[in-house]
Amino acid sequence: MTELEQHEIERLQYGFAVSRRDLFKFVGAGLVVGLCAPKAFTQESGAGFRGESASQDVDSWLHIAPDSKITVFTGKVEMGQNIRTSLAQQVAEELRAPLNSITMVMGDTALTPFDMGTFGSRSTPQMGSQLRKMAASARELLLDMAARKWQEDRSKLSADNATIISQSGKKIGYGELTGGQKLVKLIAQDPSLTPATQWHVAGTAATKVDGAAFVTGSHQYTSDIARLQMLTGKVLRPNAFNATLVSLDSRAAEALPNVRVIRDGNFVGVVAPDSEQAQKALSLLQAQWNAPAQPSETELFDYLKKNPEAEGGGGFGGRSAHIVGSIETGMSSATKTASGTYTVAYIAHAPLEPRAAVAEWTEDRLTVWTGTQRPFAVREELASAFHLSLDHVRVIVPDTGSAYGGKHTGDAAVEAARLAKAAGRPVKLVWTREEEFTWAYFRPAGVIEIKSGAKNDGTLAAWEFHNYNSGPAAIQTPYNVPHQKIEFHATKYPLRQGSYRGLAGTANHFARESHMDELAQALHMDPLQFRLKNITDPRLRAVFETAAAKFGWGKQRARANHGFGLAGGFEKGGYFATCAEVTVDRNAGEVKIVRVVEAFDCGAVINPNGLRNQISGAIVQGIGGAMFETVHFVNGRILNPHFRDYRVPRFRDVPQIEVELIDRKDAPSMGAGETPIMGLAPAVGNAIFHATGVRLRSMPLETKKLASK
Amino acid sequence: MATITLLVNGSQLQAEAAADESLLSVLRNGLGLTGTKYGCGEGQCGACTVLLDGKPVRSCRTPAASAIGKKISTIEGLSRNGSLHPVQQAFLDEEAFQCGYCTPGMIMSAVALLQNTPNPTDEQIVQHMNGNICRCGTYPRVMAAIHKAGGKGK
Ligand code: FES
Ligand code: FES
Numbered sequence: 001m002t003e004l005e006q007h008e009i010e011r012l013q014y015g016f017a018v019s020r021r022d023l024f025k026f027v028g029a030g031l032v033v034g035l036c037a038p039k040a041f042t043q044e045s046g047a048g049f050r051g052e053s054a055s056q057d058v059d060s061w062l063h064i065a066p067d068s069k070i071t072v073f074t075g076k077v078e079m080g081q082n083i084r085t086s087l088a089q090q091v092a093e094e095l096r097a098p099l100n101s102i103t104m105v106m107g108d109t110a111l112t113p114f115d116m117g118t119f120g121s122r123s124t125p126q127m128g129s130q131l132r133k134m135a136a137s138a139r140e141l142l143l144d145m146a147a148r149k150w151q152e153d154r155s156k157l158s159a160d161n162a163t164i165i166s167q168s169g170k171k172i173g174y175g176e177l178t179g180g181q182k183l184v185k186l187i188a189q190d191p192s193l194t195p196a197t198q199w200h201v202a203g204t205a206a207t208k209v210d211g212a213a214f215v216t217g218s219h220q221y222t223s224d225i226a227r228l229q230m231l232t233g234k235v236l237r238p239n240a241f242n243a244t245l246v247s248l249d250s251r252a253a254e255a256l257p258n259v260r261v262i263r264d265g266n267f268v269g270v271v272a273p274d275s276e277q278a279q280k281a282l283s284l285l286q287a288q289w290n291a292p293a294q295p296s297e298t299e300l301f302d303y304l305k306k307n308p309e310a311e312g313g314g315g316f317g318g319r320s321a322h323i324v325g326s327i328e329t330g331m332s333s334a335t336k337t338a339s340g341t342y343t344v345a346y347i348a349h350a351p352l353e354p355r356a357a358v359a360e361w362t363e364d365r366l367t368v369w370t371g372t373q374r375p376f377a378v379r380e381e382l383a384s385a386f387h388l389s390l391d392h393v394r395v396i397v398p399d400t401g402s403a404y405g406g407k408h409t410g411d412a413a414v415e416a417a418r419l420a421k422a423a424g425r426p427v428k429l430v431w432t433r434e435e436e437f438t439w440a441y442f443r444p445a446g447v448i449e450i451k452s453g454a455k456n457d458g459t460l461a462a463w464e465f466h467n468y469n470s471g472p473a474a475i476q477t478p479y480n481v482p483h484q485k486i487e488f489h490a491t492k493y494p495l496r497q498g499s500y501r502g503l504a505g506t507a508n509h510f511a512r513e514s515h516m517d518e519l520a521q522a523l524h525m526d527p528l529q530f531r532l533k534n535i536t537d538p539r540l541r542a543v544f545e546t547a548a549a550k551f552g553w554g555k556q557r558a559r560a561n562h563g564f565g566l567a568g569g570f571e572k573g574g575y576f577a578t579c580a581e582v583t584v585d586r587n588a589g590e591v592k593i594v595r596v597v598e599a600f601d602c603g604a605v606i607n608p609n610g611l612r613n614q615i616s617g618a619i620v621q622g623i624g625g626a627m628f629e630t631v632h633f634v635n636g637r638i639l640n641p642h643f644r645d646y647r648v649p650r651f652r653d654v655p656q657i658e659v660e661l662i663d664r665k666d667a668p669s670m671g672a673g674e675t676p677i678m679g680l681a682p683a684v685g686n687a688i689f690h691a692t693g694v695r696l697r698s699m700p701l702e703t704k705k706l707a708s709k
Numbered sequence: 710m711a712t713i714t715l716l717v718n719g720s721q722l723q724a725e726a727a728a729d730e731s732l733l734s735v736l737r738n739g740l741g742l743t744g745t746k747y748g749c750g751e752g753q754c755g756a757c758t759v760l761l762d763g764k765p766v767r768s769c770r771t772p773a774a775s776a777i778g779k780k781i782s783t784i785e786g787l788s789r790n791g792s793l794h795p796v797q798q799a800f801l802d803e804e805a806f807q808c809g810y811c812t813p814g815m816i817m818s819a820v821a822l823l824q825n826t827p828n829p830t831d832e833q834i835v836q837h838m839n840g841n842i843c844r845c846g847t848y849p850r851v852m853a854a855i856h857k858a859g860g861k862g863k
Binding site for chain 1: 727730734737738741743744745746747748749750751753754756783784785787788793797798800801802804806807808809810811812813816834835838839840841842843844845846847848849850851852
């Protein structure tokens, strides 16, 4: 057995590991264009780097090779949300170059500039506009270079199809302009961008740039990577959360040929030449664990209510509660009031590709391939776990088998690296489905309490909203209310929890939009009319009106056991309205979602094909959280860590789905990976109420209750 | 460990396999055919689907030894002379995937369906494909791709 040697933790150093020399080694000769924040730009445009390592100020790179092939470097990662294609489209647009001449190098800490991570729907608004600026600046630079070369008036030149063309009839390809030199240009200007109304490549339904690799099975995910001499690793998991290892008998496992057992504190793992042998060794380990008593699912919501986090309890992530006017005044001015408590369960991301990592040490340098949304954060995790400086760690993220907010951490990476360090050979570690369902983190469970009041004319008077633990995302109401008190309460919680597609936006919309229906009911108003009466934002009105028109809201004939519901809102720059039709079998307590219409507006659409895929996929994924996904747990153990008892949406669950895009050429492009998931659950809950008169206030919706009511 | 010979995509291939090793493990680790995916190892997700004598099986629940002497088809063997199989082409045309991790299993299941039912109804597709999970939720596009490959597409 090997014990981890303890060293002093070195000061971490931030920076971009690749020097100019290394970069050209990777891309060859040509023109490198870097875009940096204006404040960091201390030298004149085109003067080159401030030294070899000052490049952490550069946000993104672009390289134009002598053959006019273009390579773009960004720290974002692709996990199915289609940014490899949509970012390339934006570069192609501004650079006036064919889409197929562009290669995106993504999520490699040694090659791409620092990036916080791929989450929060920020790739499109932030990275997208950054890359557009960089590409537009590069285009201007190439025009300058051609003007100088030809001694011609710059205004007589134009760029098209990776070529500079002069009115005098001269032509030169971008690659040729670089003349085979190694040129580096830094740009800090704010170039004028092509308006969306004039887009030719962006804004079109381009298909995935590397689609063929997926249908042929040739794309290599992390778990498909093989290294010379590679071993397989497995980790021994405790019998419950928060357990400590009391004793370990590893003799039988270690007696197997070519097996090593590695113990380091509570960490126990094995390595073997293949997964069969590793699994066998793992099963021979005799471990005793000591686990504390822990809250169980039955007491979950009570526990969240009764255990406030000592510090920074109220408010949004530590800030104070959102208060407008006075709740007391508002409530006393209301003619109709309502109150309700809503709950959301813990759910799992269950990405189809489980967490995996391949780790390889070369002396004291570590390279890890792993599917993570945050390569640079995982690099830091590794550097700190193994007491390395950041430039000794490289994290490479192959395009990943999805994440949905679930792959922010580097658990598998650290585990694989620990095993590889002990083994002295590369190690691949692939989590089992059971590990994925147990040792990853979950979407937080939560309790939401709402009290509200409205006047007879249908205007909102008061709105009090408390969210316990689930999170503050999209907690504010988009409706006009003169008196509001909205508060997020951080609490202690029983399971490891973290980010999930849309964060708490789904929970908060579920509670808010269910409650809005309850108020509409109290007022005897149509749910759509009631909402519109309290909305001024024209974009929010537009999605409601668009979805309702497409769905035929108010025009559907009432039928027995059929219900219609709607919900809407906005978050992360995206506006949505979702209408749902359900059929209910009261006696069986079963609900079938028949049809879903969703209208979505996220500004100027960059790729309608990819966007429709995201929205439709989000609706399908939303069905899981709305109808059946729940993590069951007792005393630190997960009871349903398998697909057979953790039900996810399948073919049979899919309704007719219609997506209406509102393409706003005049508005900045925003992300769409998350927000479209938020409307499904409340729309379905409202449709169930419409069909049955029974209000279900939990996610997942407990349709079994319909049988008894 | 024993050496076994498997007929994969028309070629006789030899691999080392432990006594009860799954076909999935032998394909991926022994033969380096990583197009077939691990999603659960429990027969619940379909990511590991391959064809055995034309029938779809979950390779994670199929002992490699039981595949000896049978024709094994994996995603790697579908395209011929650089041109995609019609089902692959339809998945590409409809962009019936997001992260693509479910795609090889989806395609193999669909190939099996269309062999017996060239023009399946929606219900037949649902029935046949319900064991294949797509966590990205691309089912409607997969359905469209299958119709297209089956000749019913618009
Ligand atoms: S991996 Fe075989 S069915 Fe999931
Ligand atoms: S495309 Fe991601 S699981 Fe199907």
